[in-house]
Amino acid sequence: METVFITGANRGIGLELSRQFLASGRNVIAACRDANQATELRELAPSPQLELVDLEVTSQESLSQLAAKLDEKTIDIVINNAGVFGPFDTAVGFNDVQGWLDTFSVNTIAPMQVTSALLPNLKASDRPKVITVSSQMGSLHREEQGALAYRTSKAAVNKAMQILSMELDEHDIIVCPVHPGWVQTDMGGSEADITVAESVSGLIQVIxxxxxxxxxxxLTWKGEEHPW
Ligand SMILES: NC(=O)c1ccc[n+]([C@@H]2O[C@H](COP(=O)([O-])OP(=O)(O)OC[C@H]3O[C@@H](n4cnc5c(N)ncnc54)[C@H](OP(=O)(O)O)[C@@H]3O)[C@@H](O)[C@H]2O)c1
Structure with missing residues (x-):
């Protein structure tokens, strides 16, 4: 039975990924900043099918504790889902340097660090995959303004995942950034195009x-190739 590791699993797309992977019979290791507070997540399934772990994705200490805790476990799919939108800055007049750095920490650097921390676990799998929930808002192909921090952080994580895919090729580890659609979550808002259940059902088929x-x-949640 496959084991799926998901960051930001306490709400939004991460919570629904946990729900649907569990419903499909997979084991889920669900990471969130405060597992004790993740009531909805905890109620999805009993242990051992569902294991909750604390993870602040920007903390090296938290990542080291996670790696030590999951030492002997095989992980088949790592899903870097945790993300923040960051400041709504425009390029002209931009001044929130810390907000931009914080957005990069979560959206760009953390997916690389989480993947590095769990590489031994992935190498133990027969068909390992690393999925990073990115966004079409990071596509250079789309000429859109605003949300400078978010767009640049997702463009950068796309490039980071492309590089990672080449470096992990020799280990047969599949690496893909994915666009989940515009999804009705706290981040996407209630006016978004699709429900979280629709997005995640598509994503799981793609994965x-x-x-x-x-x-x-x-790739998109529908399995189409998205222009970079
Ligand atoms: N919704 C959309 O329309 C949409 C579209 C394209 C891409 N995405 C991407 O999809 C992913 C999930 O988005 P969502 O809509 O589900 O967002 P969400 O509802 O705002 O949930 C974000 C999740 O990320 C976690 N998180 C944020 N910072 C973290 C940190 N430093 N350490 C650990 N966890 C952290 C949050 O945990 P806390 O509860 O502790 O804050 C929460 O679980 C994100 O990467 C987002 O960029 C979303």
Whole structure:
């Protein structure tokens, strides 16, 4: 039975990923900043099918504790889902340097660090995959303004995942950034195009059907290749 590791699992897309992977019979290791407060997540399934772990994705100490705790476990799918929108800055007049750095810490650097911390666990799997929930808002192809911190952080994580896919090719680890659609969550808002259940059901079909030749592609929740 596959084991899926998900960050930001206490709400939004991460919570629904946990719910639907559990419903499909997979084991889920659900990471969130405060597992004790994650009541809705905890109620999805009993242990050992569902294991909750504390993880602040920007903290090296928290990542080291996680790696030590999951030492002997095989993980088949790592999903870097935790994300923040950050400040709504425009490029002209931009002044929230710390807000931009914080957005990069969560959206760009943490997916690399989480993946590095769990690399031994992934290498123990027969068909390992690293999925990073990115966004079409990071696509250079889309000429849109605003949300400087968010857009640049997602553009950068797309490039980081492309590089990672090449470096992990020799270990047969599939790496893909994915766009989940515009989704009705706290981040996406109630006016968004699709429900979280629709998005996640599509994402899981995409993840389950990934082949080695898909590694390094930027894919949508419908399985289409998204322009970089
Ligand atoms: N919703 C959309 O329309 C949409 C579209 C494109 C891409 N995305 C991407 O999809 C992912 C999930 O988004 P969402 O809509 O589900 O957002 P959300 O409802 O705002 O949930 C964000 C999740 O990330 C966690 N998180 C944030 N910072 C963290 C940190 N430093 N350490 C650990 N966990 C942290 C949050 O935990 P706390 O509860 O502790 O804050 C929460 O669980 C994000 O990467 C987002 O950029 C979303």
């Amino acid at each position: 389950d059907s990934l082949k080695k030749e898909d590694s390094g592609k930027f």
